[in-house]
Amino acid sequence: MNEPDIILTQDLVKLVAEVDEFKGRWEALKNLSPDRLSALRKVATVESVGSSTRIEGAKLSDMQVETLLSNIEMRKFDTRDEQEVAGYAEAMDLIFQAYADMPLTENHIRQLHKVLLRHSTKDERHRGEYKKLDNHVVAIDADGVEIGVIFETATPFETPRQMEELVRWARKAIDEQSMHPLLIVAVFIVQFLAIHPFQDGNGRLSRVLTTLMLLRAGYAYVPYASLESVIEENKDIYYKSLRRTQTTLNVNDPDWSPWVGFFLRCLKKQKDNLVIRLNREKGQIDNTDLPEISVQILRLFDTDDRLNLSKITELTGGNKNTIKVRLRELVSAGRLTKHGKARATWYMKAQH
Structure with missing residues (x-):
C-alpha cells in the first residue's frame, strides 16, 4: 500500500x-x-x-x-x-x-x-x-x-x-x-x-x-x-x-x-x-446559550405538555426546516425528548 x-x-x-x-x-x-x-x-x-x-x-x-x-x-x-x-x-x-x-x-x-x-x-x-x-x-x-x-x-x-x-x-x-x-x-x-x-x-x-x-x-x-x-x-x-x-x-x-x-x-x-x-x-446551560427561535420553542412547553413539528412551526411562525434543526439540537442537548416516528413524532420537555 x-x-x-x-x-x-x-x-x-x-x-x-x-x-x-x-x-x-x-x-x-x-x-x-x-x-x-x-x-x-x-x-x-x-x-x-x-x-x-x-x-x-x-x-x-x-x-x-x-x-x-x-x-x-x-x-x-x-x-x-x-x-x-x-x-x-x-x-x-x-x-x-x-x-x-x-x-x-x-x-x-x-x-x-x-x-x-x-x-x-x-x-x-x-x-x-x-x-x-x-x-x-x-x-x-x-x-x-x-x-x-x-x-x-x-x-x-x-x-x-x-x-x-x-x-x-x-x-x-x-x-x-x-x-x-x-x-x-x-x-x-x-x-x-x-x-x-x-x-x-x-x-x-x-x-x-x-x-x-x-x-x-x-x-x-x-x-x-x-x-x-x-x-x-x-x-x-x-x-x-x-x-x-x-x-x-x-x-x-x-x-x-x-x-x-x-x-x-x-x-x-x-x-x-x-x-x-x-x-x-454541571448545570451550566441556560437559555442565553440558545438561538432565539430555540428559546421560543422551549417557552411553548410552559403551557403545552406535548407538541409536534406542525404546531411548533405554526406557533413560532418560524421556517419549518429551521425548526427541525433547532428541535434536533434541543433533543441532543437534553432539553426536549422526542417520541413517535415520522409524521407521528411529537416532543416533550425533558425531565431532570
Whole structure:
C-alpha cells in the first residue's frame, strides 16, 4: 500500500486541532462523579449500538436496544436484529475493557468479528474468517431485489494480501507517527471498507475498529459520546463520501478529501455532543446559550405538555426546516425528548 498523500485544507486542519484540543482538556472536564460518568457512558453505548446496527438495516429503537441490553445475560436472541445488537454491544464492551492490550493486528480484527457475530446463527460458518465469496456493494430496490453493483470490493483471493498490507501500513504509520492519528484512522477505515474482508458485518466492524483505534491513540472520551449516532444522522453523506473516495483508490492520486472531511466533521460533532452533555450535567446551560427561535420553542412547553413539528412551526411562525434543526439540537442537548416516528413524532420537555 502506497503512503497516502492527504492535502489538508485550512478547514480540515481546524477540525483536527479542535478535536485534539478537546482530547487534551478531557482529563479536566471529566470531573463528574463516577456514577454520572457511568450514566453518560451507558447512554452513549445504547446510542452507538442502536445507530450502528440501524445503519446496516436493523429496526430496533434506542429504547428497545436499552431494554434488550439490560436483560442481555438471560436472553436468547431470536431475531436477526436482536442478534446484531447483542454482538455489537459485546464487541464494544470488549474494546472498552481491553483496548490497551489490543494492538491493531489481523488476529484481533478476526477476534472482534467473531464477537460481533457471536449470536448470529446465519453467520455461524464464517465468523472470524475472511470471505470465500464476492460481496460487492449492491443497490437493492424497494422489493429487496438486487438491481446493480455500486462498488466492487476486493476478491476473496486478493483479500488476505490486501488486509496484511493495510494492517502493516497502519501499524507502521502509528509506530513512526508518520501521519496524524486521526488521518491514520480515516485512511484505515476507508480502505478496510473497500476491501470488505468478511462475508458480512464489515460496516459494523469498521465502527468497532474506529473506536479501538481512537482509544489506543489517546482519545479517552470516545466511550462517553456516540460517533455511530452522528453517522446515522448523516447516513446519506456517509455513503456518498465513502464511495467518492473509494472509487479513486486504484488510481495514482486517490481523492482522500471526501471521506477524510466527513470523518473529521463527525468527530467534531461527537465532541460537541459530549460538551453539551457535560455542561448540562454541571448545570451550566441556560437559555442565553440558545438561538432565539430555540428559546421560543422551549417557552411553548410552559403551557403545552406535548407538541409536534406542525404546531411548533405554526406557533413560532418560524421556517419549518429551521425548526427541525433547532428541535434536533434541543433533543441532543437534553432539553426536549422526542417520541413517535415520522409524521407521528411529537416532543416533550425533558425531565431532570
